Amino acid sequence: MSPTQSIERLHRSYAAVLYDKALRLLGDRAEAEDAVQETFINAHRNFTDFVYGTSALPWLYRICTNVCLNQLRSRRRQRSKLLGAQAETTRCAPALEGRAIARAQLDTLLGLLDQRAQQILVLHFIDGFDQSEVAAQLGISRRAVVKRLAAVRRLLASEGVG
Amino acid sequence: MSCARYIEFARLLSDDLDAERAASLRSHIESCERCRSQFAAISANVEDYQRIAETKRLQLVERIAFQRVEKRPTRARSLLWWGPLITASAATALLLVLRLSLTPSASINPQTAVRFKGGLALQVIAKRGDRQFVVDDGARLYSGDALRFVATVDRPGQLAIVSLDAARRLSWFYPQRIDAPPVTLGRAGSHTLSGSVILDDSRGKELLIAVFSPQPLDLRRLSHMIDDWARSESLTRKPPKHWVVRRVEKGGGRTQ
Numbered sequence A: 001m002s003p004t005q006s007i008e009r010l011h012r013s014y015a016a017v018l019y020d021k022a023l024r025l026l027g028d029r030a031e032a033e034d035a036v037q038e039t040f041i042n043a044h045r046n047f048t049d050f051v052y053g054t055s056a057l058p059w060l061y062r063i064c065t066n067v068c069l070n071q072l073r074s075r076r077r078q079r080s081k082l083l084g085a086q087a088e089t090t091r092c093a094p095a096l097e098g099r100a101i102a103r104a105q106l107d108t109l110l111g112l113l114d115q116r117a118q119q120i121l122v123l124h125f126i127d128g129f130d131q132s133e134v135a136a137q138l139g140i141s142r143r144a145v146v147k148r149l150a151a152v153r154r155l156l157a158s159e160g161v162g
Numbered sequence B: 001m002s003c004a005r006y007i008e009f010a011r012l013l014s015d016d017l018d019a020e021r022a023a024s025l026r027s028h029i030e031s032c033e034r035c036r037s038q039f040a041a042i043s044a045n046v047e048d049y050q051r052i053a054e055t056k057r058l059q060l061v062e063r064i065a066f067q068r069v070e071k072r073p074t075r076a077r078s079l080l081w082w083g084p085l086i087t088a089s090a091a092t093a094l095l096l097v098l099r100l101s102l103t104p105s106a107s108i109n110p111q112t113a114v115r116f117k118g119g120l121a122l123q124v125i126a127k128r129g130d131r132q133f134v135v136d137d138g139a140r141l142y143s144g145d146a147l148r149f150v151a152t153v154d155r156p157g158q159l160a161i162v163s164l165d166a167a168r169r170l171s172w173f174y175p176q177r178i179d180a181p182p183v184t185l186g187r188a189g190s191h192t193l194s195g196s197v198i199l200d201d202s203r204g205k206e207l208l209i210a211v212f213s214p215q216p217l218d219l220r221r222l223s224h225m226i227d228d229w230a231r232s233e234s235l236t237r238k239p240p241k242h243w244v245v246r247r248v249e250k251g252g253g254r255t256q
Helices: A003-026 A029-045 A056-078 A103-111 A115-126 A133-137 A142-158 B006-013 B019-031 B033-050 B051-072 B074-088 B221-233
Strands: B092-099 B120-128 B131-134 B145-153 B157-165 B171-173 B181-185 B189-192 B206-213
Touching: A003 A029, A003 A056, A003 A115, A003 B033, A003 B051, A029 A056, A029 B033, A029 B051, A056 A103, A056 A115, A056 A133, A056 B006, A056 B074, A103 A115, A115 A142, A133 A142, B006 B019, B006 B033, B019 B033, B033 B051, B145 B157, B145 B171, B145 B206, B157 B221, B171 B181, B171 B221
Parallel strands: none
Antiparallel strands: B092 B206, B120 B131, B120 B145, B145 B189, B157 B171, B157 B181, B157 B206
């Protein structure tokens, strides 16, 4: 099976749940659709990273996370839409460790973190991967994840979230 | 059971959970209002997307095909792309691709070191149990075989050795990771690389690729080059002219 065929197959299996993930992060349906396409384009480009015999979902989630974070970063740079796009959030508002958090707050929080901390925040708090899974996905030690999470929690507390 | 994590809902909706776990999760969702509500919200978005999924899939395939056409280098582009490396290495960066082939060599043949004009000779020696033999075209290798490499160079420089398997996965032999520095050969002459590489149990086509340059090697760039070559036209594509390629057909489990 060629990489393109494999990607098509992965698209059939996982595109819809990736769309939900992207929508929860971006809050805009058109942008979420684009993010899903971009995720699979990147997956095709980096297909050699995929480890056969493992579930593709965490791998695709990591790619999708990066795509969405780039999109959010771009938004922040343009200083547009930062606090908008609330309209479609009613059924996709992210839960952050059980506590509802508005995406505007999430945008602000992400802007305070470096890229690695952003990835960890999304994969752990929003997607629900445990610390070991996050470490495996990002290719870092569990200890590094734990340290970053502690820093993120401190930041959340200082921002009055949690 | 405790409430599910988001990723478990996603796995359930993607049929990515085993039957037992899926049943347990469905049962929990039935009994937990919070999870039922979350699951319903995710399911609604998933259903929304499924209405356009086929269109999106076709667009994706078109886009990938378009990118491949765009990416396929013309000769001029190809030379341009390779140019910086070629010039940076004074046009002496050499790629050696050894075929891990099918029949074991019966004895060591000192003439089997593969030589190229421009400075590198590489001999690969396999150890299987008590037996040791030179890996040349036609040698069959098995999981557990230990490979040692002897590089002979006519000037100091840097060396990297990788393998490319049938699934186009790149494994780094020397150095062992892409983010580690390449092997530095500090003088002209023969160098037996430290340690050995124990082969894994993957099967099928496999290429052993060695690169030597008197200038510092950029391993990430090299990785992209090999990946691009392997991906763009499969391993049947003729490599750039300064590559030396022997086609690969590796297979079978260990028999001894």
